[in-house]
Amino acid sequence: MATRNRTVVYRRHRDAVKSVRAPLFSSASGSGGPVIEMASLLGSNRSSYAPLSTEDPGPSSRDAFTVGLPPSWVDDSEQVAANIQRARAKMAELVKAHAKALMPSFEDGKEDQHLIEALTQEITDILRRSEKRLQKLSASGSAEDSNVRKNVQRSLATDLQNLSVELRRKQSTYLKRLQQQKEGPDGVDLEMNLNGNKSSLEDDEFSDVGFNEQQMVKIKKGQQEREREINQVVQSVNELAQIMKDLSVLVIDQGTIVDRIDYNIQTVAVSVDEGLKQLQKAERTQKKGGMVRCATVLVIMCFIMLVLLILKEILF
Amino acid sequence: MVLVSAVRDYINRMLQDISGMKVLILDSHTVSVVSVGYSQSELLQKEVFLVELVDSISKSKESMSHLKAVYFLRPTSENIQHLRRQLASPRFGEYHLFFSNILKDTQIHNLADSDEQEVVQQIQEFYVDFVAIDPYHFTLNMPSNHIYMLPAVVDTSNLPHFCDRVVDGIASIFLSLKRRPIIRYQRTSDIAKRIAQETARLMYQQESGLFDFRRMEVSPLLLVIDRRDDPVAPLLNQWTYQAMVHELIGIQDNKVDLRNIGKLPKDQQEVVLSSEQDAFFKANMYENFGDIGMNIKRLVDEFQQISKSNQSIQTIEDMAKFVDNYPDYRKMHGNVSKHVTLVTEMSKIVEERKLMLVSQTEQELACNGGQVAAFEAVKNILNNESVSDIDRLRLVMLYALRYEKESPVQLMQLFNKLASRSAKYKPGLVQFVLKQAGVDKRTGDFFGNRDLLNIARNMARGLKGVENVYTQHQPLLFQTMESISKGRLRDVDYPYVGNHFQQGRPQEVVIFIVGGTTYEESRSVALQNARNSGIRFILGGSVVLNSKRFLKDLEEAQRMARSSTVVV
Numbered sequence: 001m002a003t004r005n006r007t008v009v010y011r012r013h014r015d016a017v018k019s020v021r022a023p024l025f026s027s028a029s030g031s032g033g034p035v036i037e038m039a040s041l042l043g044s045n046r047s048s049y050a051p052l053s054t055e056d057p058g059p060s061s062r063d064a065f066t067v068g069l070p071p072s073w074v075d076d077s078e079q080v081a082a083n084i085q086r087a088r089a090k091m092a093e094l095v096k097a098h099a100k101a102l103m104p105s106f107e108d109g110k111e112d113q114h115l116i117e118a119l120t121q122e123i124t125d126i127l128r129r130s131e132k133r134l135q136k137l138s139a140s141g142s143a144e145d146s147n148v149r150k151n152v153q154r155s156l157a158t159d160l161q162n163l164s165v166e167l168r169r170k171q172s173t174y175l176k177r178l179q180q181q182k183e184g185p186d187g188v189d190l191e192m193n194l195n196g197n198k199s200s201l202e203d204d205e206f207s208d209v210g211f212n213e214q215q216m217v218k219i220k221k222g223q224q225e226r227e228r229e230i231n232q233v234v235q236s237v238n239e240l241a242q243i244m245k246d247l248s249v250l251v252i253d254q255g256t257i258v259d260r261i262d263y264n265i266q267t268v269a270v271s272v273d274e275g276l277k278q279l280q281k282a283e284r285t286q287k288k289g290g291m292v293r294c295a296t297v298l299v300i301m302c303f304i305m306l307v308l309l310i311l312k313e314i315l316f
Numbered sequence: 317m318v319l320v321s322a323v324r325d326y327i328n329r330m331l332q333d334i335s336g337m338k339v340l341i342l343d344s345h346t347v348s349v350v351s352v353g354y355s356q357s358e359l360l361q362k363e364v365f366l367v368e369l370v371d372s373i374s375k376s377k378e379s380m381s382h383l384k385a386v387y388f389l390r391p392t393s394e395n396i397q398h399l400r401r402q403l404a405s406p407r408f409g410e411y412h413l414f415f416s417n418i419l420k421d422t423q424i425h426n427l428a429d430s431d432e433q434e435v436v437q438q439i440q441e442f443y444v445d446f447v448a449i450d451p452y453h454f455t456l457n458m459p460s461n462h463i464y465m466l467p468a469v470v471d472t473s474n475l476p477h478f479c480d481r482v483v484d485g486i487a488s489i490f491l492s493l494k495r496r497p498i499i500r501y502q503r504t505s506d507i508a509k510r511i512a513q514e515t516a517r518l519m520y521q522q523e524s525g526l527f528d529f530r531r532m533e534v535s536p537l538l539l540v541i542d543r544r545d546d547p548v549a550p551l552l553n554q555w556t557y558q559a560m561v562h563e564l565i566g567i568q569d570n571k572v573d574l575r576n577i578g579k580l581p582k583d584q585q586e587v588v589l590s591s592e593q594d595a596f597f598k599a600n601m602y603e604n605f606g607d608i609g610m611n612i613k614r615l616v617d618e619f620q621q622i623s624k625s626n627q628s629i630q631t632i633e634d635m636a637k638f639v640d641n642y643p644d645y646r647k648m649h650g651n652v653s654k655h656v657t658l659v660t661e662m663s664k665i666v667e668e669r670k671l672m673l674v675s676q677t678e679q680e681l682a683c684n685g686g687q688v689a690a691f692e693a694v695k696n697i698l699n700n701e702s703v704s705d706i707d708r709l710r711l712v713m714l715y716a717l718r719y720e721k722e723s724p725v726q727l728m729q730l731f732n733k734l735a736s737r738s739a740k741y742k743p744g745l746v747q748f749v750l751k752q753a754g755v756d757k758r759t760g761d762f763f764g765n766r767d768l769l770n771i772a773r774n775m776a777r778g779l780k781g782v783e784n785v786y787t788q789h790q791p792l793l794f795q796t797m798e799s800i801s802k803g804r805l806r807d808v809d810y811p812y813v814g815n816h817f818q819q820g821r822p823q824e825v826v827i828f829i830v831g832g833t834t835y836e837e838s839r840s841v842a843l844q845n846a847r848n849s850g851i852r853f854i855l856g857g858s859v860v861l862n863s864k865r866f867l868k869d870l871e872e873a874q875r876m877a878r879s880s881t882v883v884v
Contacts, residue, residue, distance in 0.1 A: 001325050002491040004441040004526065006424055013428040014436075021432075070382030074337075145380060148337070148365045155360035165643075237635060253643075254357055255593040256650055257586045260571065261359065261367055262351040265342075268368075 071145065076137055077152045083130045084159050087123050091167065094119040098174045102181065117232075120171065124239055127164055134160070147268060171236070318854065319448035320592060322492040323353035326444045330386060330414055331362045339366040339383045339408060343395055346388050346416060348447045348457055348569045352590070370398045384410040390445065391415045396423050400430040411436045416445040417484045418523065445488035446856065449570055450591060452845055453838040454856040456485040457569070461859045464507050464831045465544070465752055465873035479507070482858060483514045486538065486828055489856065490519070496527045497538040497826065499813040500805070504757060505542035507830055512540045516813045536824035537800070539810065543831025543861070544753035546792035547717060548682055550834050550866035551710050553675045555786045557608050558601040559835035561589065561658060563862045564665045567835075577661055587654045596651060602839045604787055605662075612655050619652045673697070674707045675786055681714045683788045690715060691726050698733050708734060709745070710863055716746050720755050745867075748874045793827070793837045793855075797844050800825055801851055826854045832865070833857035 097119060101112035137153050257263050286292070327350060331338065340359065342350060347369065359367065370389060385408035389395040403411065413427070413436060424439065446454040463478045490497060496519055501512035515538070519527045543550070554563045561567055565574070570590045574580055591598040596615060600608055626645065629635055666672065677693045680686075694715050697703055712734045716727060731746060799805045803821045812818075829837075833855055841855045859865065 001322060001329075002443055002494050002526070002529075003326075003329070004418075006419060006439045006441060007437075009421070010424050010428050010436065010439045013425050014431055014434065017429055074382060145366075145378070148339070148380070148383070151360055151365040152337075154357075155363075155365070158357065158360070161643075241635070253647055253650060254355060255588065255590075255647065256583065257571065257588050258583075259355045259357055260351050260588060261342075261354065261356050262347045262569065263571075263586065264356055265347060265367055265369060 073137055073149060073152075076133055077156065080130045080133055080137075080156050083126050083133075084156070084163065087126045087130075087163055090119055090123050090126070091163070091170070094123065094167075095170060098170065102174070102177055104181075116174075120167075120236070123163075123167055124236065127160060127167075128239065130156075130160055168237075318451060318493070318852070319446070319454050319489075320353050320451055323349065323444050323448050326442045326492070327354050327388075328362075330388065330412075330442060331364065334384055334386060334410075334412055336363065337383050338362075338364045339368065339380070339385050340364045341368050341370050341385060341387045341389075343370045343389045343392075345390050345457065349416065349444055350388065352447055352449055352570055355593075370395060370402075379407045381407075381409040383408050384412065386412045386414065388414045388416065388442070391417050391419045391423060393423075396426055399427060403427065403430045403435065404432065406433055406435045408435070413439045414442045415440070417441065417443060417488055418526070443488040443491035446485050447569060449860070450838055450842070452841050452852075452854050453833065454489065454854070455833065455860050456481065456856070456858050458482075458858040460872075461832060461865075462869035462872035462876070464542070464858070465869065466876060467506070475507075478858075479511055479514060482511050482828070482830065483518060485856070486511075486515050486540075486826070487518055489826060489854070490527070490536075490538070493536075493824070494529045495532075495536045495824065496520075496529055497536040498816045498818050498822070499538045499540070500810045500816075501540040501813065502542050502545060503809055503811055505545070505830070508540045508542045511828075511830060512538075512813050515540075516816075520814075532823075534820065534823050535818065536826065537818065537822040539796075539800070539805075539825065539827045541796070541810075541827065541829055543829055543857075545758050547749060547753040547866075548714065548789075549791040549793075549836055550832070550861040551713055551863050552678055552682060552789055552836070553671055553707075553710075553863070554836055555605045555675070555784075556602050556836070556839060557597075557605070558589070559839060560605060560662060562835050562860065564662050565658075566862065566864075567860070572658065574657065574661070580657065583650065584653060584657055587658070589658075594651060596655060602842065604784060608659065612659055615652055616656065619648055622648070669704050669707060670700070670702055671707075672786075673700075674703060674711065677711060678714055679785055679788050681711070681718055687719050687722050690719065691723075691730075694730060695733070698730070698737065705737075706863065706867070708737065709867070713746050713749055716750055717753065717755075720750060745870060745874060748877075749870055752870070752873075789836075791834070791837045791840055793829075794840045794844075796827070797825075797840070797853055801849055821851060823850065824852050824854070826856065829855070829857040831857065831869070832859040832861035834861050 094116065097112060097115050101116060134153055134156055137149060253259065340350075356367075364386070366383065370387070371394075387399065389399070399413070419439075419441060427436070427439070445456075447457055448454050458478070458481060460474060460478070463474050466475070499512050499516050501508040503509075554560045558567070561572060565572055565577075567589060570588060572587050572589055573585075574587065575585045588594070589597055589601075591601055596611075600611055603611070622645065626638055626641075629638055674697060677690075677697055680693065681690055694711050697711055698708055712730050715730060719727065734746070796805070801821065827841075838855055841853045845853055861869075
């Protein structure tokens with residue numbers, strides 16, 4: 001792939017042109033290069049600040065003075081991007097915690113479970129908050145850079161959606177492996193269980209025909225646990241489904257016409273034209289409109305009445 | 317792979333070193349160049365959050381200095397003017413300028429003059445000046461394509477412009493492949509000769525430093541030929557998927573516009589047919605209509621099975637699985653409806669225009685012999701009321717191109733019949749085509765009735781019978797490629813430019829058809845490349861033709877030729 005860089009030629013010519021242009025502006029003061037720099041700055045109406053670093057005449061020194069700060073929604077979008085990074089880091093931690101919990105160990109895996117639950121909860125929270133903030137993004141800001149905002153939204157939405165899908169997938173593989181582990185040694189899957197170790201205790205109890213008190217308590221506790229776990233799972237599935245539904249509206253389907261650059265340029269042009277037409281139509285109807293005429297007639301009538309009233313007062 | 321990946325590499329390089337939020341500014345040509353190889357979602361990943369056209373961007377006054385502007389334009393004078401105005405009052409923080417072809421020094425100076433604020437960070441030449449529609453097929457999307465048909469005396473102003481654009485396009489192909497070719501051209505075509513010579517001058521004299529790449533053992537070959545050497549290929553009706561869609565509906569930059577076809581849901585009004593992104597299309601783009609029907613039915617069955625399983629959601633696990641698979645499901649749904657819509661629409665057109673009947677006659681005209689039988693068949697079709705004007709015209713043209721010299725009386729009869737029935741087509745268009753591409757003007761022997769070997773081959777084929785009567789035609793390009801593969805392309809017909817010479821067979825060949833390529837020919841090239849014979853062919857043209865476009869070019873050229881003779 002051949003390319004050719006013409007920047008050197010360009011810069012040389014640009015500097016040559018500048019040095020030709022500058023003497024037109026230089027005033028009585030000064031000597032040499034730096035003053036010419038400042039003078040040309042003054043000449044271009046950019047700023048009246050003298051203490052510019054004139055060693056580096058690049059645009060970076062001008063940016064601070066030209067138009068300055070980016071709009072506020074950029075901060076929001078940057079924060080969402082930062083959140084996504086954090087979520088990714090947490091996800092990596094979650095993977096490690098999953099792996100650790102799956103490893104056979106002698107101790108009670110309660111801490112592992114808590115850690116996993118906490119991490120999962122945190123990640124889901126981050127995703128939900130980011131999604132809300134993303135929705136807010138479209139509301140704020142001016143109309144001019146609405147396209148930029150929309151595109152920023154889309155790109156962040158895609159990232160968020162990918163993260164949620166990844167999270168779901170990791171959760172389901174973890175659950176599956178957990179079940180396999182339990183099924184393996186037991187041969188019978190008694191309950192869908194996030195806290196793996198507890199059920200192994202119950203297994204032995206069921207071999208008896210009758211249940212005694214202790215066993216009943218244990219069974220009840222087991223059932224409650226099971227309910228709780230099911231509820232948790234349902235809740236997390238619901239949350240994630242909600243997130244995905246919201247995001248999927250924003251995300252572009254790859255391979256379709258919406259993903260084509262030329263199609264997007266066309267639609268922008270069309271909508272801008274349409275907007276202009278609507279505005280013009282509105283202006284016309286407003287001008288022609290009965291409202292304006294009525295209002296003028298009424299004002300004139302009021303005026304006439306006022307004049308008549310004054311006349312009446314004067315005459316009588 | 318080759319061309320599309322070149323485009324993607326260039327664009328990646330453009331965007332990778334510039335950090336932060338960017339806006340990409342293109343012109344009407346580079347929009348096509350970029351859109352076929354890069355998608356909007358990929359741009360978003362590279363933090364390009366706005367794409368605009370260079371001529372419309374000047375209307376807005378708002379300054380967005382938090383964005384960095386990446387311009388990718390063709391180095392034309394209009395673009396330079398636009399740029400100058402925009403540099404004088406810059407809206408963006410930084411400006412990075414990329415041009416798709418060689419800049420003249422005066423253009424650089426003009427830009428430097430206007431850049432008072434010194435916002436331009438870099439100016440580079442990135443040589444992507446062609447639209448890579450398929451891995452081995454490119455086009456230049458030239459607007460006034462018909463100019464190539466006019467001799468130089470008729471239209472002196474536009475012809476150099478045309479030739480320059482073609483030379484620029486060809487040069488950028490070789491610069492992106494980093495090779496410098498040996499150039500051959502078709503002897504009988506003046507414009508091919510002119511383009512070949514100008515390309516040689518550019519590559520070997522004017523910019524020889526730029527083109528001085530590492531020499532391999534065997535140089536690649538550039539072959540410049542004229543569309544009029546094979547006027548039959550664009551006139552025939554097509555029956556393989558990609559070519560058929562273009563012939564009956566029309567493909568532009570891998571997009572199909574279905575807006576004037578009845579009531580379609582909003583997301584199906586314009587669809588994308590790209591072998592890079594659509595696996596079903598990639599597998600079926602060169603298959604014929606009957607096989608496509610079966611494959612689509614299989615696709616629909618698969619899809620129905622999946623949607624049925626999606627509807628029976630009973631447990632939490634089912635729900636979770638559904639949520640996981642939803643994006644894929646949606647994509648598949650869109651894809652299936654797209655193909656079903658296309659095939660339905662094409663079947664409707666085939667039915668309306670009686671294309672089975674017409675095409676059979678066309679293929680016999682193009683492939684088999686028998687002047688008397690051909691005459692009868694064409695006459696019958698002309699008498700058939702339900703055949704459309706364009707199909708009648710095509711048939712008469714094909715007949716005329718084949719049996720130009722035999723039995724002129726019968727040819728006259730057909731002309732009269734055509735003129736009496738078809739109000740739309742101006743008389744004399746067929747004679748014009750004969751003047752442009754008649755038997756005397758043609759080098760190649762695509763009717764297979766010139767040299768002995770071809771006649772024998774035809775007879776053998778006739779005896780053996782054909783697999784599919786609708787796809788018997790092989791474009792002349794196929795024979796040309798075979799000759800090149802065997803190293804037997806005749807010097808007499810296709811001379812070398814200057815003192816180039818090539819021993820043995822080239823390993824890379826770029827064939828440029830002045831006047832336009834067809835999808836049938838690109839299919840030929842793709843199938844040839846798939847045979848892995850050690851030679852890689854790339855095909856390109858000024859446009860991609862279908863019969864409508866070819867006829868339009870003929871009409872335009874005829875109109876200009878006529879109006880100029882009036883003046884002269």
